[in-house]
Amino acid sequence: MPLPQPLRPQWRFKRIGYHWSHCQRKRIPRFLCRHCRRSFSTQTFSTSYWLKRPDVLPQLLTKTVGGMANRQIARDLRVAPSTVDRQLSRLGRHCLLFHAAMMANAKPVSVAAIDGFVSFEHSQFWPFHHHLAVEPTSDLIAYFTDSEVRRSGSMTPAQKRKRERLEALFGRPDPKAVLKDVTHLLEVVAGSQPQLTVLSDEHKAYPQALRGLKCKVEHLVTSSRERRDSRNRLFPINVADLLIRHSSANHKRETIAWSKRRQSSAERLAVFVVWRNYLKGRREKARGSPTPAQARGMLARRLTVADVLERRLFVTRIALPRRWEEYYWRRVNTRVLARQRGHELTYAA
Secondary structure (H helix, E strand, O other): OOOOOOOOOOOOEEEEEEEEEOOOOEEEEEEEEOOOOOEEEHHHHOOOOOOOOOOHHHHHHHHHOOOOOHHHHHHHHOOOHHHHHHHHHHHHHHHHHHHHHHHHOOOOOOEEEEEEEEEEEOOOOOEEEEEEEEEOOOOEEEEEEEEEOOOOOOOOHHHHHHHHHHHHHHOOOOOOHHHHHHHHHHHHHHOOOOEEEEEEOOOOHHHHHHHOOOOEEEEEEOOOOOOOOOOOOOHHHHHHHHHHHHHOHHHOOOOOOOEOOHHHHHHHHHHHHHHHHHHOOOOOOOOOOOOHHHHOOOOOOOOOHHHHOOOOOOOOOOOOOHHHHHHHOOOOOOOOOOOOOOOOOOOOO
């Protein structure tokens, strides 16, 4: 895998013993750095560092994209729901770093289909969009962001009054949030390329976002009324939206497992992106169908969960786009909630 090389310390260190891991039932060697005099172990470079239940993390990936909600996973694994919440957050951070590291060594996406996936947090009075960019030739999901939006559509007079009360208490979402986040999405996808081709529907914010790019842009618009089959230019992004809705418990229609925080939705989506790009074949019924990463030459084979979790990835060694940095440090807040946990553990970065 073209990930950053494992940490092979060039500094001097010595072995200082071991500690016994009760959950893994084996010795964990410990070492001392001769430079900073700080001790560490082999667990320092493992994705299961500081976990009392390291067996949960490898099972979370497939269960999360298999349509299971957090409490269903907790019942299945016989752990507390808070354990699943915390480990899923860790898995989401790892997947953000994993995909960023893979894309850093890959060729840029020159043609991107973009679309907004509609969901909500806390209640239907707080909808938001996940903006996705997909490469049509490979089905690779290159990047995603999110935007708060104001509830719209048909509402009863009572619902309109409730929306006004909530907005008076917690404020109204930025009306330009979609424009700002789509602009950022396209900036990350475009990178330093001289030209970018963008496929989209008729959303009014997209032409404005494209005007802010520094590269030359070709914008191909497809009407949302056109038949959504394989001949539609937006078929790859439509399939991605369909798979997200099908595979994620928090995005299913009429579900009680909706995301209570946009932050958690982004973490789950990061897990989905890694599964879709590196573990799942492009075509469901085609035996041996290559993954999107294989289709664009990034990998020679399909990865497994063990490959993804092979070693711990460090945010200090892998650059994340601005929006994904906010996801990593859990800085995306939900307006209604007074207390929201961030990622502030010094040694767990």
